[in-house]
Amino acid sequence: MTGKLDLDPVLVARARELARRAGQPVVDLARSHTTVSVERAVLRLAGVTGADPDGIPWVNRLVDAVVADVGLGHGVAVPVFDALAREGVADVTLLAQKAAAGSVRFTVPTGRAATAARSAARRAVGAGIRRIDRRRAERDRLVKRHGDPAQRPWIYLIVATGDIYEDIPQAQAAARAGADVIAVIRSTGQSLLDYVPEGATREGFAGTYATQENFRLMRAALDESSKELGRYVRLTNYASGLCMPEMATLAGLERLDMMLNDSMYGILFRDINPIRTFVDQRFSRQVHARAGIIINTGEDNYLTTADAVDEAHTVTVSQLLNEFFAHEAGLADWQLGLGHAFEINPEVPESFRLELAHALLARELFPDAPLKWMPPTKHMTGDVFRGNLLDGFFNLAGALTGQGILLVGMMTEAVVTPWLSDRDIALQNVRYVLGAAGGLHEDFVPAPGGFIRRRANQVLGEALDLLERIGEQTLLTAIAEGTFGIMKRPADRGKGLAGVAAHEADYCNPATDILEAAA
Secondary structure, X not given: OEOOOOEOHHHHHHHHHHHHHHHHXXXXXXXXXXXXXXXXXXXXXXXXXXXXXXXXXXXXXXXXXXHHHHOOOOOOHHXXXXXXXXXXXXXXXXXXXXXXXXXXXXXXXXXXXXXXXXXXXXXXXXXHHHHHHHHHHHHHHHHHHHOOOOOOOEEEEEEOOOOHHHHHHHHHHHHHOOOXXXXXOEOOOHXXXXXXXXXXXXXXXXXXXXXXXXXXXXXXHXXXXXXXXXXXXXXXXXXXXXXXXXXXXXXXHOOOOEEEOOHHHHHHHHOEOHHHHHHHHHHHHHHHHHHOOEEEOOHHHHHHHOOOOXXXXXXXXXXXXXXXXXXXXXXOHXXXXXXXXXXXXXXXXXXXXXXXXXXHHHHHHOOOOOOEEEOOOOOOOOOHHHHHHHHHHHHHXXXXXXXXXXXXXXXXXXXXXXXXXXXXXXXXXXXXXXXXXXXXXXXXXXXXXXXXXXXXXXXXXXXXXXXXXXXXXXXXXXXXXXXXXXXXXXXXOOEOHHHXXXXXXXXXXXXXXXXXXXX
């Protein structure tokens, strides 16, 4: 027996083995398929930039042209670099423009032409990956220069005006008020766009569009704040939805530090095809691993649609599956911001003790992961005084259980988009709790045989039972039957399925080849 909960190490090891068994068929599926977004990410690494006059990225136009001529299953890199040689064009973006005009035809070369195209593609994509390597080294230097926050958990705060030029001063003000991580919430519905918008944007819906230029602008602003404050301020955005691999690539190129990255969110809450998202997730996590980016997973979302007590074990199951998928893609434990949330109805007897049991279970199952602890949202009523108290209890649970990343809860949740004054009050709440009780996890040990230990072990047992069932029926079947978040999502339906293809025998993806060779 080990830890504060006396979890049986044999059962914990069994849970991980069952997660591996459940997850491996999905990995095999991802390794044998590609998507239009994976291929676009490859071409972005190779240097395709910009958009046409209608705002459609040239990388989309290029991939669409290749698919129209030779299909998706060979990968796009070899046909594209073969066409570059045949056309005598030196720039991939120019080739994309010519392809969009219909003046280039693509073929799948053979023999020497294929060998030459593969070599040229690998050189170009390798240059893009080296740019990501340089940005990671730059982060390491800045962290060494400015330092990390003195305390854990890191304080994670959201900005979401829709206008990147309004987000920037709000983010810098939040950093001055104590935020360690700034998350720029993505515009509602962007996850369903099968392209990444171009340039700085000033209009969004409950969030700001995720674009490479917006990434660059916010990262530069927070670098100024890091220098001013004497601690490195981290930046978060989203690698999810139909453009997950491209978002991960752009984040690596612009030195973002964390990315929300969980295919289950897109499957369950955006009805994106499960196969599409699992294929995209694997590639995106390989890029995140290389870029030194911490991923944030989305288990907290299940509890917005399912009961947080009855379905607590589904969160644990998803965390175990996410750990397996992340490790397989090359992510280290320090990069696993596994999600969980404070979403039990406060009217439930002993609700806080139940929350402590669930939070401590996650902490003990994943001792080296920077767990991301999410605040109450589902049961916020609009009573800002009650909401601020609930957030205080949430912050206390984070301190008691040693969480790694604490998202700041807002007392105006479910009422309005928070004002700067709301964020200031919320940050005061966090600062007080962490200042008064930040080290309390050192002293907090649940009573042997008591309520918290019993509940944690019960949830682990239920998670084992569910993993056994998933292993018998496959993870895709479990998702189709509504196991997670009570959403039923069959593998043969959902948005983006048309953008998936099985690998042909000659499939080539130089980015995957380089990333896996280094793993």
